Amino acid sequence: MFIGIGAGGLMLAMPLESGTAGAMEAGFYPRLVCALIIALGCLTALAGLLRKGELPEAWHWWPLLMVSASAVVFAALLDIAGFAITLFAVALIASLAGRLLNIWRAAMLAGVLVLMNIALFIFALGLPLRIWPRI
């Protein structure tokens, strides 16, 4: 049941955006796809309602939150703080997601990762990235 509603709701939300589609010409194909999605979404929802399905297994929010947070932090920090500090923060947050390492070992790992990445991306591949923040 949960599955059905989830999938249905997810898909039903999609066509809302298709309102912003351009002229008839450009919008034709997306509308076609959206229409199909709505139809199938309804079908899935119906099927989900009919057979009282198994509930999906428990959701684990912590890894979900931390893993995505680390990517967002990367995006937010990179331009301000430079490559080294950003990566350190990202690696730290990422290791928190697993709750398997204590903070010292996580920091150590983060340090090693920063060095490895600097060596790989900046020295070996020669990408134009700033290592330290602009002062």
Add this chain to the structure above:
Amino acid sequence: MHDLISNLAMGFGVALSLQNIGLCFIGCVLGTAIGVLPGIGPLPTVAMLLPFTFALDPTGALIMLAGVFYGAQYGGSTTAILARLPGETSSVVTCLDGYAMALKGQAGTALAIAAIGSVVAGMATTLLIAAAGPPLADVALLFQSADYVSVMLLGLVSAVVMAHGSVLKALLMILFGLLLGTVGTDVASGDYRLTMGLDMLADGLGFVPISMGLFGLAEIMVNLESMAGRTAIAKKVGSLWPSRAVLWQAFPAMVRGTVIGAAFGILPGGGPTIAAFSAYSVEKKVARDPSRFGQGAVEGVAAPEAANNAATQSCFIPMLCLGIPPNALMALMVGAMMVHGIQPGPSIITKQPELFWGMIASMAVGNVILVILNLPLIGIWVKLLQVPYAFLFPAIIVFCAVGTYTVDSSTGDVVLMAIFGVLGYVFRKLDCEPAPLMLGLVLGPLLEENFRRAMVLSDGDAMVFLHRPISLAFLVAAALLLAAVLLPSIRRGRQEAFRE
């Protein structure tokens, strides 16, 4: 025949250049190294390493990516045999008999059989591609837009059929992918579509952040919650050389596996996983004593390994010759080619023969490298298996973030990756497979373009798809497939096939 040899010679000339051998080697090493790590299959591996190849020339990049692909495929088998941890779904069946053999102290034999099976299959399929590619491309050159639309529909339909789980959900995922493919600037009118006013999306959704999010990050999130204890790893590898009797026993199974694998690889929506499963069940059927299977039967290792390797390579055929990826991984490869400014399709053979033949030859080279890598160096891979996940996944996350960023130097892409990571997690929780989405995303723009062109050519007459014989044939095939899944008896059979 003469052409074939001279073309292959040219291909080997390209593939055997120092740079390309090096790239193929690096690809195989990286692929194996990451493929050995539990829970990371070829898809996330290729997605993760994609950005590294952007600095290379197209041929080198593709050779390296292909190396990564079969390296990862192969690495998965190693863990399957030694630790009962399938690196990816296609080596699930190898676990059954491979691990049983390892427990009996025959891990070395199992590994060697897997390696030999892979090479036999790989070489045979390489020849098949070389022989079948050009004629197929000639046929494909006759295709018009309407025919392309129908081929792609067939491909999408069979992707649905072959997907695990609910047909409806797979269909929804494909449609979602198609929809995502429409984001960006409309080709014909230049209008922005579905960009929600964000300039970042004007070029369409980047294909790297999506695949990294869906397959890389989501994979980690799922793995983090199922961090149960690991199975004991078979420490003693034992003698690597199989006895002649064992080889004799395994050889027919390898041949059967190769044939099955090659066929399933070409089929749209197919690929290594189904090939391996089918090969295993065929072996079980033809065996004189089926009860041996699961207890360490050599054929149970040889056939699926040959099949998955054959499929790994033969799925390049539709991708290279028609420009239509048969599965999500090939969709990634198509994406990689497009990033390099190559439009995959039938003209690739005539326009870029070095690329085409170089890649084919590199498959043969890659197979040899893999054996060299895997048999003598098996100890290293076993060590790698013991790296705790706690150290591993932050490294993967950092790689994903940096990798995505470097493609376009865009922090927006990294956020996009995070969003798709979450989406990928949700999809997994809802039992929706992300692979069909990927296929939809890559095929979407192609499908739309050809669909529109066909409509323009026919003055908006939808019957054009039924009038052209090629198109009609594909549509009929697609309809038959769809009907077949909906029939209850076949549905049951399909469920059984996936349950094992």
